[in-house]
Amino acid sequence: MSAFRDDVESMIPALRRYARALTRDVDIADDLVQDTLVRALRSERLFLGGDLRSWLYTILTNLNRNRRRSLARRPQFAPLQDTAADASGTEAEGRDIARALATVVEDQRSVLLLVMLEGLSYREVAEIQGVPIGTVMSRLARARAHVKAFLDGERPALRRVK
Amino acid sequence: MTDPKIPVTEDELHAYVDNELPAERRSDVEAWLATHPYDDERVQAWRAMADALHARYDRVADEAIPRRLEIDRLVSQPRRWMMGAIAATLVAFAAGGGAGWFARGADAATSAFPSVTADALEAHRLYVVEVRHPVEVPGSERAHLQQWLSKRCGWAVHAPELGTTGLKLVGGRLLPGPAGPASFLMYESASGERFTIYASRVKSENTQMRYATQANDGAMFWTEGGIGFVLSGPDNNKDRLQQVARLVYDQTEKAGG
Numbered sequence: 001m002s003a004f005r006d007d008v009e010s011m012i013p014a015l016r017r018y019a020r021a022l023t024r025d026v027d028i029a030d031d032l033v034q035d036t037l038v039r040a041l042r043s044e045r046l047f048l049g050g051d052l053r054s055w056l057y058t059i060l061t062n063l064n065r066n067r068r069r070s071l072a073r074r075p076q077f078a079p080l081q082d083t084a085a086d087a088s089g090t091e092a093e094g095r096d097i098a099r100a101l102a103t104v105v106e107d108q109r110s111v112l113l114l115v116m117l118e119g120l121s122y123r124e125v126a127e128i129q130g131v132p133i134g135t136v137m138s139r140l141a142r143a144r145a146h147v148k149a150f151l152d153g154e155r156p157a158l159r160r161v162k
Numbered sequence: 163m164t165d166p167k168i169p170v171t172e173d174e175l176h177a178y179v180d181n182e183l184p185a186e187r188r189s190d191v192e193a194w195l196a197t198h199p200y201d202d203e204r205v206q207a208w209r210a211m212a213d214a215l216h217a218r219y220d221r222v223a224d225e226a227i228p229r230r231l232e233i234d235r236l237v238s239q240p241r242r243w244m245m246g247a248i249a250a251t252l253v254a255f256a257a258g259g260g261a262g263w264f265a266r267g268a269d270a271a272t273s274a275f276p277s278v279t280a281d282a283l284e285a286h287r288l289y290v291v292e293v294r295h296p297v298e299v300p301g302s303e304r305a306h307l308q309q310w311l312s313k314r315c316g317w318a319v320h321a322p323e324l325g326t327t328g329l330k331l332v333g334g335r336l337l338p339g340p341a342g343p344a345s346f347l348m349y350e351s352a353s354g355e356r357f358t359i360y361a362s363r364v365k366s367e368n369t370q371m372r373y374a375t376q377a378n379d380g381a382m383f384w385t386e387g388g389i390g391f392v393l394s395g396p397d398n399n400k401d402r403l404q405q406v407a408r409l410v411y412d413q414t415e416k417a418g419g
Contacts, residue, residue, distance in 0.1 A: 009233045013223035016231075020222045021215065027373060030228055037236050097214040115180055116212045117219060122182055137173055144176070148207050 004044050007052050008037060014118060015056060021113050022064055024098055032067070036060040051124065058128045061110055068106060100150040108143035111136055170194040175201055179208050230404070277340045279383045282360035282392035283376050285337055285346055290356040297333030297348055307334050311345040317389055319345045319361065322413035327406050329357060339363065357395040357406055364390035371407065373400070382407035386414055 015036060019029035036059045040047075047055065101109055107129065114120045114128065115136075122140075126133045170191050177183040178191045195202040229235065289296050299307040304321055311319035314336050321331055329349040337344045339362030347359040364385055371384040380397035382404065383390065391414060393407045 005233055005237070012227050012231055012233075013225075016225070016227070017219050017223040021219045030231060031370070034231055034236070037231060037233070041233070041237055097211070097218050113215070117215045122177075122180070137176060140180075141172060141176055144208055144211065147211055148204070151207075151211075 002044075004047070004052075005041065008040050008056065011053060011056050012037070014053075015060060018057065018113055018118055019060060019064075021098075021101060021117055022060075022110065024102060028067070032060055032063050035063050039063075054120070054124045054128055057114060057118070057120070061128055064110075065106065096151055097147075100147045103150055104143050104146050108139045108146070111139040112143040112147070115140055170198075170201070175205055176208075179205055179212075230408075278360070278362055278364055278390040279374050279381055279392050280376075281337075281340060281344070281362070282358070282383070283374070283379055283381055283394055285344075285360055286358045286379055286381075286394035287377070289335075289346070289348065290358065296356075298335040300333040301331030303333075304331060311336060315343045315345050315361075315363075317363070320414060321347050322359070322410050324349050324357075324406060324409055327402075327409060328352060329406065332356070341365075355396050357393060357403075359410055360392040360394065361389050363388060371411070373403075384411065386411075389414075 012033065015033045016029065019032045019036075020026065023029045023032065036056060039059050040056055101112075104112065110129065111125055114125045115122070120128070122133050122136050126136045129136065168190075174183060174187065174191060178188065183191065195205060299310060301307070301321075308319055308321055311334060319334075321334065324331075328351045330351070332348040332350045334345060334347040337346045337360070342363050344360055344362035349357045349359075365388075369385045371382055374381045374383065375397050378397050379394055380400060380403050381392050381394045383392040384407075385391070391410065393403065393410055395403050395406065397403075
Protein backbone atom coordinates (compact mmCIF):
# COMPACT_ATOMS: atom_id res chain seq x y z
CA MET A 1 0.00 0.00 0.00
CA SER A 2 1.32 3.44 -0.84
CA ALA A 3 2.22 6.02 1.76
CA PHE A 4 -0.62 8.14 0.46
CA ARG A 5 -3.12 5.38 1.15
CA ASP A 6 -1.64 4.77 4.57
CA ASP A 7 -2.05 8.43 5.37
CA VAL A 8 -5.62 8.48 4.13
CA GLU A 9 -6.39 5.34 6.09
CA SER A 10 -5.00 6.76 9.30
CA MET A 11 -7.51 9.59 9.03
CA ILE A 12 -10.61 7.40 8.86
CA PRO A 13 -11.35 7.39 12.61
CA ALA A 14 -11.13 11.17 12.85
CA LEU A 15 -13.19 11.65 9.70
CA ARG A 16 -15.88 9.39 11.09
CA ARG A 17 -15.92 11.33 14.33
CA TYR A 18 -16.24 14.64 12.53
CA ALA A 19 -18.90 13.34 10.14
CA ARG A 20 -20.91 11.85 12.98
CA ALA A 21 -20.92 15.09 14.93
CA LEU A 22 -21.66 17.08 11.79
CA THR A 23 -24.62 14.99 10.64
CA ARG A 24 -25.64 13.26 13.90
CA ASP A 25 -26.61 10.20 11.84
CA VAL A 26 -24.53 7.05 11.67
CA ASP A 27 -25.38 6.10 8.10
CA ILE A 28 -25.20 9.52 6.58
CA ALA A 29 -21.92 10.10 8.37
CA ASP A 30 -20.34 6.91 7.06
CA ASP A 31 -21.73 7.59 3.57
CA LEU A 32 -19.94 10.92 3.70
CA VAL A 33 -16.71 9.34 4.89
CA GLN A 34 -16.93 6.70 2.20
CA ASP A 35 -17.54 9.25 -0.52
CA THR A 36 -14.68 11.31 0.86
CA LEU A 37 -12.30 8.36 0.81
CA VAL A 38 -13.27 7.27 -2.67
CA ARG A 39 -12.78 10.77 -3.93
CA ALA A 40 -9.46 11.18 -2.21
CA LEU A 41 -8.14 7.83 -3.47
CA ARG A 42 -9.17 8.65 -6.99
CA SER A 43 -7.51 11.98 -6.81
CA GLU A 44 -4.22 10.75 -5.47
CA ARG A 45 -2.34 11.96 -8.50
CA LEU A 46 -4.01 15.32 -8.27
CA PHE A 47 -2.99 15.84 -4.71
CA LEU A 48 -0.12 18.23 -4.96
CA GLY A 49 1.09 18.12 -1.45
CA GLY A 50 -0.06 20.40 1.27
CA ASP A 51 -1.89 19.08 4.24
CA LEU A 52 -3.68 15.79 3.59
CA ARG A 53 -5.70 16.09 6.76
CA SER A 54 -7.13 19.48 5.83
CA TRP A 55 -7.78 18.27 2.32
CA LEU A 56 -9.86 15.33 3.55
CA TYR A 57 -11.84 17.56 5.90
CA THR A 58 -12.42 19.90 2.98
CA ILE A 59 -13.82 17.17 0.76
CA LEU A 60 -16.08 15.92 3.52
CA THR A 61 -17.31 19.39 4.40
CA ASN A 62 -18.15 20.09 0.75
CA LEU A 63 -19.86 16.77 0.24
CA ASN A 64 -22.01 17.45 3.25
CA ARG A 65 -22.92 20.85 1.93
CA ASN A 66 -24.03 19.28 -1.36
CA ARG A 67 -25.96 16.63 0.43
CA ARG A 68 -27.85 19.22 2.43
CA ARG A 69 -28.57 21.21 -0.68
CA SER A 70 -30.12 18.26 -2.44
CA LEU A 71 -32.06 17.34 0.68
CA ALA A 72 -33.39 20.86 0.91
CA ARG A 73 -34.93 20.42 -2.50
CA ARG A 74 -36.58 17.16 -1.54
CA PRO A 75 -37.09 17.11 2.20
CA GLN A 76 -39.24 13.99 1.99
CA PHE A 77 -36.20 11.97 0.97
CA ALA A 78 -34.21 12.60 4.10
CA PRO A 79 -32.76 9.26 5.12
CA LEU A 80 -34.42 7.78 8.12
CA GLN A 81 -32.52 8.17 11.31
CA ASP A 82 -31.08 5.28 13.13
CA THR A 83 -32.39 6.04 16.56
CA ALA A 84 -30.93 3.04 18.31
CA ALA A 85 -27.36 3.58 17.36
CA ASP A 86 -26.12 6.32 19.59
CA ALA A 87 -26.70 5.43 23.17
CA SER A 88 -23.79 5.63 25.52
CA GLY A 89 -22.66 6.08 29.07
CA THR A 90 -22.36 9.82 28.72
CA GLU A 91 -25.89 10.05 27.50
CA ALA A 92 -27.16 12.93 29.56
CA GLU A 93 -24.36 15.21 28.53
CA GLY A 94 -24.07 13.67 25.08
CA ARG A 95 -27.65 14.19 24.18
CA ASP A 96 -27.47 17.78 25.22
CA ILE A 97 -24.44 18.61 23.17
CA ALA A 98 -25.82 16.71 20.18
CA ARG A 99 -29.11 18.56 20.41
CA ALA A 100 -27.30 21.84 20.82
CA LEU A 101 -25.23 21.13 17.70
CA ALA A 102 -28.39 20.48 15.73
CA THR A 103 -29.50 24.04 16.32
CA VAL A 104 -26.31 25.62 15.00
CA VAL A 105 -26.24 26.56 11.32
CA GLU A 106 -24.05 24.42 9.10
CA ASP A 107 -21.02 26.63 8.53
CA GLN A 108 -20.80 27.56 12.19
CA ARG A 109 -21.21 23.97 13.29
CA SER A 110 -18.45 22.92 10.96
CA VAL A 111 -16.09 25.55 12.41
CA LEU A 112 -17.00 24.61 15.95
CA LEU A 113 -16.30 20.93 15.34
CA LEU A 114 -13.13 21.40 13.34
CA VAL A 115 -11.64 23.63 16.03
CA MET A 116 -13.00 22.10 19.22
CA LEU A 117 -13.30 18.44 18.32
CA GLU A 118 -10.74 17.93 15.59
CA GLY A 119 -8.23 20.43 16.93
CA LEU A 120 -7.54 22.26 13.70
CA SER A 121 -6.05 25.73 13.70
CA TYR A 122 -8.03 28.79 12.65
CA ARG A 123 -5.87 28.99 9.55
CA GLU A 124 -6.58 25.42 8.56
CA VAL A 125 -10.31 25.92 9.04
CA ALA A 126 -10.17 29.10 6.96
CA GLU A 127 -8.62 27.10 4.12
CA ILE A 128 -11.16 24.32 4.49
CA GLN A 129 -14.07 26.70 4.30
CA GLY A 130 -12.44 29.02 1.80
CA VAL A 131 -13.00 32.10 3.95
CA PRO A 132 -10.76 34.61 5.76
CA ILE A 133 -9.63 33.82 9.30
CA GLY A 134 -11.79 36.65 10.60
CA THR A 135 -14.85 34.86 9.29
CA VAL A 136 -13.78 31.64 10.98
CA MET A 137 -13.42 33.48 14.26
CA SER A 138 -16.79 35.15 14.03
CA ARG A 139 -18.44 31.85 13.11
CA LEU A 140 -16.75 30.17 16.03
CA ALA A 141 -17.82 32.94 18.42
CA ARG A 142 -21.41 32.75 17.22
CA ALA A 143 -21.48 28.98 17.40
CA ARG A 144 -20.12 28.97 20.92
CA ALA A 145 -22.56 31.63 22.07
CA HIS A 146 -25.41 29.72 20.49
CA VAL A 147 -24.49 26.37 22.01
CA LYS A 148 -23.89 27.93 25.40
CA ALA A 149 -27.25 29.68 25.34
CA PHE A 150 -28.92 26.44 24.28
CA LEU A 151 -27.27 24.42 27.01
CA ASP A 152 -27.94 27.06 29.66
CA GLY A 153 -31.58 27.24 28.64
CA GLU A 154 -31.92 23.51 28.19
CA ARG A 155 -30.99 22.40 31.63
CA PRO A 156 -30.69 25.22 34.11
CA ALA A 157 -30.90 22.77 36.99
CA LEU A 158 -27.75 21.00 35.89
CA ARG A 159 -25.65 24.04 35.32
CA ARG A 160 -22.22 23.60 36.71
CA VAL A 161 -21.45 25.49 39.87
CA LYS A 162 -17.84 25.94 40.68
CA MET B 163 5.48 43.13 24.57
CA THR B 164 1.79 43.72 24.98
CA ASP B 165 0.29 46.07 27.47
CA PRO B 166 -1.63 44.24 30.17
CA LYS B 167 -3.87 47.25 30.50
CA ILE B 168 -5.19 46.80 26.96
CA PRO B 169 -8.62 45.23 27.41
CA VAL B 170 -8.89 41.64 26.33
CA THR B 171 -11.17 41.26 23.33
CA GLU B 172 -13.68 38.56 22.67
CA ASP B 173 -11.49 37.25 19.86
CA GLU B 174 -8.62 36.94 22.29
CA LEU B 175 -10.73 34.96 24.70
CA HIS B 176 -11.50 32.46 21.97
CA ALA B 177 -7.90 32.39 20.81
CA TYR B 178 -6.83 31.80 24.40
CA VAL B 179 -9.08 28.78 24.76
CA ASP B 180 -7.98 27.42 21.38
CA ASN B 181 -4.27 27.97 22.01
CA GLU B 182 -4.07 30.44 19.17
CA LEU B 183 -3.03 33.35 21.32
CA PRO B 184 0.56 34.58 21.16
CA ALA B 185 2.37 33.19 24.21
CA GLU B 186 3.25 36.61 25.58
CA ARG B 187 -0.40 37.63 25.79
CA ARG B 188 -1.59 34.57 27.70
CA SER B 189 -0.70 35.85 31.14
CA ASP B 190 -2.53 39.10 30.37
CA VAL B 191 -5.65 37.14 29.55
CA GLU B 192 -5.27 35.07 32.69
CA ALA B 193 -4.97 38.22 34.77
CA TRP B 194 -8.01 39.63 32.99
CA LEU B 195 -10.07 36.53 33.70
CA ALA B 196 -9.22 36.69 37.40
CA THR B 197 -10.96 40.06 37.61
CA HIS B 198 -13.71 39.57 35.02
CA PRO B 199 -16.04 36.81 36.23
CA TYR B 200 -18.38 37.09 33.24
CA ASP B 201 -15.58 36.39 30.78
CA ASP B 202 -14.14 33.76 33.08
CA GLU B 203 -17.49 31.98 33.15
CA ARG B 204 -17.65 32.00 29.36
CA VAL B 205 -14.17 30.58 29.04
CA GLN B 206 -15.08 27.81 31.48
CA ALA B 207 -18.25 27.11 29.55
CA TRP B 208 -16.35 26.83 26.26
CA ARG B 209 -13.93 24.39 27.83
CA ALA B 210 -16.79 22.35 29.24
CA MET B 211 -18.31 22.40 25.74
CA ALA B 212 -15.13 20.96 24.26
CA ASP B 213 -15.10 18.28 26.98
CA ALA B 214 -18.70 17.41 26.19
CA LEU B 215 -17.93 17.14 22.49
CA HIS B 216 -15.03 14.80 23.15
CA ALA B 217 -17.03 12.80 25.67
CA ARG B 218 -19.77 12.39 23.12
CA TYR B 219 -17.85 11.81 19.89
CA ASP B 220 -14.37 10.50 20.61
CA ARG B 221 -15.71 7.01 20.91
CA VAL B 222 -16.77 7.16 17.27
CA ALA B 223 -13.09 7.31 16.40
CA ASP B 224 -12.51 4.24 18.55
CA GLU B 225 -15.18 2.16 16.87
CA ALA B 226 -14.11 -0.61 14.55
CA ILE B 227 -14.04 0.76 11.03
CA PRO B 228 -16.96 -0.61 9.01
CA ARG B 229 -15.95 -2.90 6.20
CA ARG B 230 -17.31 -0.61 3.55
CA LEU B 231 -14.78 2.01 4.62
CA GLU B 232 -11.78 -0.26 4.33
CA ILE B 233 -9.27 1.25 1.97
CA ASP B 234 -8.56 -2.00 0.13
CA ARG B 235 -12.20 -2.45 -0.69
CA LEU B 236 -12.57 1.11 -1.87
CA VAL B 237 -9.51 0.88 -4.06
CA SER B 238 -10.44 -2.42 -5.67
CA GLN B 239 -13.95 -1.32 -6.41
CA PRO B 240 -14.63 -1.01 -10.10
CA ARG B 241 -16.80 1.97 -9.45
CA ARG B 242 -18.35 3.92 -6.70
CA TRP B 243 -20.57 2.11 -4.34
CA MET B 244 -23.43 4.02 -2.81
CA MET B 245 -22.53 7.13 -4.61
CA GLY B 246 -25.09 8.84 -6.56
CA ALA B 247 -25.43 11.66 -8.91
CA ILE B 248 -23.72 13.68 -6.23
CA ALA B 249 -20.70 11.89 -7.56
CA ALA B 250 -20.28 14.43 -10.29
CA THR B 251 -16.80 15.79 -10.27
CA LEU B 252 -16.44 17.44 -6.97
CA VAL B 253 -12.89 18.15 -6.22
CA ALA B 254 -11.01 20.70 -8.17
CA PHE B 255 -7.43 21.44 -7.56
CA ALA B 256 -5.52 24.60 -7.94
CA ALA B 257 -1.82 24.47 -8.18
CA GLY B 258 0.37 27.18 -6.82
CA GLY B 259 1.01 28.43 -3.36
CA GLY B 260 2.00 26.33 -0.41
CA ALA B 261 -1.34 24.65 0.07
CA GLY B 262 -1.81 23.95 -3.56
CA TRP B 263 -5.33 22.76 -3.48
CA PHE B 264 -8.90 23.64 -2.91
CA ALA B 265 -12.04 21.69 -3.22
CA ARG B 266 -15.39 22.81 -4.27
CA GLY B 267 -18.70 21.19 -4.61
CA ALA B 268 -20.61 20.76 -7.79
CA ASP B 269 -24.29 20.87 -7.36
CA ALA B 270 -25.97 17.70 -8.41
CA ALA B 271 -29.28 16.12 -7.78
CA THR B 272 -29.75 12.79 -6.20
CA SER B 273 -33.06 11.36 -6.93
CA ALA B 274 -34.65 8.83 -4.71
CA PHE B 275 -38.01 7.36 -5.42
CA PRO B 276 -40.25 6.85 -2.44
CA SER B 277 -43.14 5.45 -4.44
CA VAL B 278 -41.08 2.57 -5.76
CA THR B 279 -39.79 1.83 -2.29
CA ALA B 280 -43.28 1.98 -0.82
CA ASP B 281 -44.58 -0.38 -3.52
CA ALA B 282 -41.65 -2.70 -2.97
CA LEU B 283 -42.12 -2.82 0.79
CA GLU B 284 -45.81 -3.45 0.32
CA ALA B 285 -45.11 -6.32 -2.04
CA HIS B 286 -42.48 -7.61 0.35
CA ARG B 287 -44.92 -7.60 3.27
CA LEU B 288 -47.64 -9.18 1.19
CA TYR B 289 -45.62 -12.07 -0.13
CA VAL B 290 -43.02 -12.97 2.48
CA VAL B 291 -45.74 -14.28 4.76
CA GLU B 292 -47.16 -16.39 1.95
CA VAL B 293 -46.42 -20.04 2.54
CA ARG B 294 -48.00 -21.87 -0.36
CA HIS B 295 -47.77 -19.39 -3.19
CA PRO B 296 -45.04 -16.88 -2.51
CA VAL B 297 -44.00 -16.82 -6.16
CA GLU B 298 -45.42 -17.50 -9.59
CA VAL B 299 -42.32 -19.14 -11.02
CA PRO B 300 -40.16 -21.22 -8.67
CA GLY B 301 -36.41 -20.72 -8.32
CA SER B 302 -35.81 -24.17 -9.74
CA GLU B 303 -36.77 -22.65 -13.09
CA ARG B 304 -34.31 -19.80 -12.85
CA ALA B 305 -33.58 -19.53 -16.57
CA HIS B 306 -37.24 -19.50 -17.48
CA LEU B 307 -38.00 -17.01 -14.71
CA GLN B 308 -35.32 -14.59 -15.94
CA GLN B 309 -36.39 -14.93 -19.53
CA TRP B 310 -40.05 -14.40 -18.75
CA LEU B 311 -39.51 -11.41 -16.50
CA SER B 312 -37.05 -9.83 -18.94
CA LYS B 313 -39.58 -10.14 -21.72
CA ARG B 314 -42.43 -8.70 -19.71
CA CYS B 315 -40.43 -5.93 -18.02
CA GLY B 316 -38.40 -4.85 -21.02
CA TRP B 317 -34.95 -4.98 -19.43
CA ALA B 318 -32.61 -7.85 -18.63
CA VAL B 319 -33.87 -9.22 -15.34
CA HIS B 320 -31.13 -11.16 -13.64
CA ALA B 321 -31.70 -13.16 -10.47
CA PRO B 322 -28.46 -12.68 -8.53
CA GLU B 323 -26.70 -15.55 -6.81
CA LEU B 324 -26.86 -14.85 -3.11
CA GLY B 325 -25.60 -18.21 -1.93
CA THR B 326 -22.58 -16.65 -0.21
CA THR B 327 -24.95 -14.91 2.20
CA GLY B 328 -26.92 -18.10 2.74
CA LEU B 329 -29.85 -17.06 0.58
CA LYS B 330 -31.48 -19.28 -1.98
CA LEU B 331 -33.79 -18.14 -4.77
CA VAL B 332 -37.38 -19.04 -3.96
CA GLY B 333 -38.65 -17.67 -7.24
CA GLY B 334 -40.25 -14.60 -8.67
CA ARG B 335 -43.34 -12.91 -9.93
CA LEU B 336 -44.45 -10.06 -12.11
CA LEU B 337 -46.05 -7.07 -10.41
CA PRO B 338 -47.47 -3.74 -11.48
CA GLY B 339 -44.97 -0.96 -10.78
CA PRO B 340 -45.46 2.79 -10.59
CA ALA B 341 -44.60 3.18 -14.28
CA GLY B 342 -45.03 -0.20 -15.92
CA PRO B 343 -44.21 -3.74 -14.87
CA ALA B 344 -41.97 -4.61 -11.96
CA SER B 345 -39.96 -7.76 -11.35
CA PHE B 346 -40.10 -9.29 -7.90
CA LEU B 347 -37.65 -11.94 -6.73
CA MET B 348 -37.73 -13.72 -3.42
CA TYR B 349 -34.85 -15.33 -1.54
CA GLU B 350 -34.85 -17.36 1.61
CA SER B 351 -32.27 -18.50 4.12
CA ALA B 352 -32.12 -21.84 5.89
CA SER B 353 -33.60 -20.19 8.95
CA GLY B 354 -36.54 -18.86 6.96
CA GLU B 355 -35.68 -15.16 6.71
CA ARG B 356 -36.87 -13.79 3.41
CA PHE B 357 -35.43 -11.04 1.28
CA THR B 358 -37.00 -9.67 -1.86
CA ILE B 359 -35.64 -7.70 -4.78
CA TYR B 360 -38.10 -5.42 -6.49
CA ALA B 361 -37.10 -3.65 -9.69
CA SER B 362 -39.02 -1.22 -11.81
CA ARG B 363 -38.29 1.45 -14.35
CA VAL B 364 -37.76 4.91 -12.89
CA LYS B 365 -37.06 8.28 -14.42
CA SER B 366 -33.99 9.06 -12.42
CA GLU B 367 -30.51 8.02 -13.38
CA ASN B 368 -28.08 6.36 -11.02
CA THR B 369 -28.53 7.38 -7.44
CA GLN B 370 -27.02 6.89 -4.09
CA MET B 371 -28.07 3.94 -2.01
CA ARG B 372 -30.61 4.80 0.64
CA TYR B 373 -32.08 2.99 3.54
CA ALA B 374 -35.70 3.07 4.56
CA THR B 375 -37.63 1.23 7.18
CA GLN B 376 -41.28 0.54 7.72
CA ALA B 377 -42.92 -1.65 10.33
CA ASN B 378 -40.42 -4.47 10.78
CA ASP B 379 -39.05 -4.38 7.27
CA GLY B 380 -35.99 -2.59 6.05
CA ALA B 381 -35.20 -1.63 2.49
CA MET B 382 -32.09 -0.56 0.66
CA PHE B 383 -32.87 1.22 -2.57
CA TRP B 384 -30.86 2.58 -5.44
CA THR B 385 -31.16 3.16 -9.15
CA GLU B 386 -28.94 1.92 -11.88
CA GLY B 387 -29.35 2.57 -15.58
CA GLY B 388 -32.93 3.79 -15.28
CA ILE B 389 -34.04 0.86 -13.14
CA GLY B 390 -34.89 1.31 -9.51
CA PHE B 391 -33.91 -1.57 -7.26
CA VAL B 392 -35.27 -2.16 -3.80
CA LEU B 393 -33.92 -4.87 -1.59
CA SER B 394 -36.26 -5.55 1.31
CA GLY B 395 -35.67 -7.78 4.28
CA PRO B 396 -36.01 -8.11 8.02
CA ASP B 397 -35.14 -4.89 9.77
CA ASN B 398 -33.42 -6.45 12.74
CA ASN B 399 -29.97 -6.51 11.17
CA LYS B 400 -28.98 -3.62 9.01
CA ASP B 401 -25.47 -4.91 8.36
CA ARG B 402 -26.99 -8.03 6.93
CA LEU B 403 -29.32 -5.99 4.76
CA GLN B 404 -26.40 -3.96 3.48
CA GLN B 405 -24.33 -7.04 2.85
CA VAL B 406 -27.09 -8.57 0.73
CA ALA B 407 -27.75 -5.26 -1.01
CA ARG B 408 -24.14 -4.99 -1.96
CA LEU B 409 -24.11 -8.46 -3.41
CA VAL B 410 -27.21 -7.70 -5.45
CA TYR B 411 -25.74 -4.41 -6.56
CA ASP B 412 -22.47 -5.97 -7.68
CA GLN B 413 -24.28 -8.55 -9.75
CA THR B 414 -26.77 -6.22 -11.35
CA GLU B 415 -23.79 -4.17 -12.43
CA LYS B 416 -22.16 -7.19 -14.05
CA ALA B 417 -25.40 -7.95 -15.79
CA GLY B 418 -25.31 -4.51 -17.30
CA GLY B 419 -28.15 -3.06 -15.22
